[in-house]
Amino acid sequence: MNRVLGVDSGGSGLRIALGLARGGPGETAVRTAGVVTTAEPVRTGAGGIDAEHLLEQVVPAARKLLADADAASPSSAAGGQRVGRLAAVAVGAAGMATLGDDLRARLPGALLDALGVPRLVLAADAVTAYAGALGRRPGAVVAAGTGMIALGTDLVRWRRADGWGHLLGDSGGGAWIGRAGLDAAMRAYDGRRGGSPALLARAEAVLGPAPELPGLLYPRTDRAAVLASFAPEVAACAGDDPVADGILAEAAGHIVDCAAAVCPASGACRVALTGGLFGIGAPLLAPVRARLAARLPHASLADAAGDPLAGALTLAAALAAGAPLLPLDPRLLSVTHP
Structure with a gap:
């Protein structure tokens, strides 16, 4: 069982969740072990989404979630299985497709330094919404909150x-x-x-x-x-x-x-x-x-099976297990290994 982190960054703030994932390349499952919510949206500037501001919110929240998980179960997860280290993080961010250059450049190394994360998914919030709602199936998702975006795929490419x-x-x-x-x-x-x-x-x-x-x-x-x-x-x-x-x-x-x-x-x-x-x-x-x-x-x-935060956890769990992801795209969905 691996620990994974999902981040949903939107126009009204962030939600950060710790998940406990199990499974292998064929199929994965993840359950939420804790959630931290912030009411401050990540700033944007000349370089796009401010990676430093996102880190200032995500890193303390992740450390709190990990500490709480350790306190609740210092050496094992439910059923006596040992809980693994933080194996992967998936960040779904509003504006990633057009304003994500700073995140793509700085986040992988910063998360490796701060949390020791070996694998990272960076996705537009519409992709995490898609993963949460439909999983890895063809179709379309309309994600509407402060903003609005629609995303569809035939599992070959995105529209x-x-x-x-x-x-x-x-x-x-x-x-x-x-x-x-x-x-x-x-x-x-x-x-x-x-x-x-x-x-x-x-x-x-x-x-x-x-x-x-x-x-x-x-x-x-x-x-x-x-x-x-x-x-x-x-x-x-x-x-x-x-x-x-x-x-x-x-x-x-x-x-x-x-x-x-x-x-x-x-x-x-x-x-x-x-x-x-x-x-x-x-x-x-x-x-x-x-x-x-x-x-x-x-x-x-x-009916949407889950929300964008659940989608972020789903993507993180799949990456940790080597399971298939949704179609990769330079702006919508990318994977890095610092």
């Missing part, structure tokens, strides 16, 4: 849609919905067409007076997460407010457009929805289902 960040895309994601809701709120404050008094009331209740919102949002480095925090307020107004209904219907259209772009070209396509955004429930899921049935009659919605 990707969106995931370009809240300034250039992430259409239909949490920040997109939140920004659209706040736009409608400000329209109502001004008396312009397309405004929603209901969304204005919610914005002022949770964020503060409308004239102060620019000063609240624009200076913040985590403004995408702040925008996404308003998405549940849009969903709460749905059903009673046609503007909120329209925002969520448009978001559903963007989500289905992305699923259509990445589904394997031949055969039936299993589509899984994963990520915190879908936790807002029926106000978003109902229009997504309706549009998916109309746009992709050959596709079927599949």
Whole structure:
């Protein structure tokens, strides 16, 4: 049994999990032994995702998880089997595909120095979402939280849609919905067409007076997460407010457009929805289902088996055991051996 570490780095913070993995090249299984959550997203700068900032959060969390595991079972795992060293780490990070150069250059050596990790998977968060949801099967996954990205594979190559960040895309994601809701709120404050008094009331209740919102949002480095925090307020107004209904219907259209772009070209396509955004429930899921049935009659919605953190652990366990991974790609999924 090997110890492996999974990291899910998103727009709202990090989750770091210690897993206990067993199995060999044919098949692996992993169970979660502990999770640490942080509320501070990893910074991005001129060099992309800040490797040093990620390490500042991951290394202490990993050491705590390992110490807790040792304290709970100093010399053996359940059933009397000895728990191995930390054999592999998988990091799934939002923005890895376009902003991951610093991580790819610095993380392998830094994790080897800090934790003695011999093997490392670096993946876009959409890949860990895929691994958690569908495992190693063809299909498509739409991962929606603060941002939004869709990824599909026929197990030979990847197809990707969106995931370009809240300034250039992430259409239909949490920040997109939140920004659209706040736009409608400000329209109502001004008396312009397309405004929603209901969304204005919610914005002022949770964020503060409308004239102060620019000063609240624009200076913040985590403004995408702040925008996404308003998405549940849009969903709460749905059903009673046609503007909120329209925002969520448009978001559903963007989500289905992305699923259509990445589904394997031949055969039936299993589509899984994963990520915190879908936790807002029926106000978003109902229009997504309706549009998916109309746009992709050959596709079927599949329940996600696990979340992106589970996917990171799955990839780490497979790497530790020498089991097959999903298709490698220079920007989406890479393996390093420091």
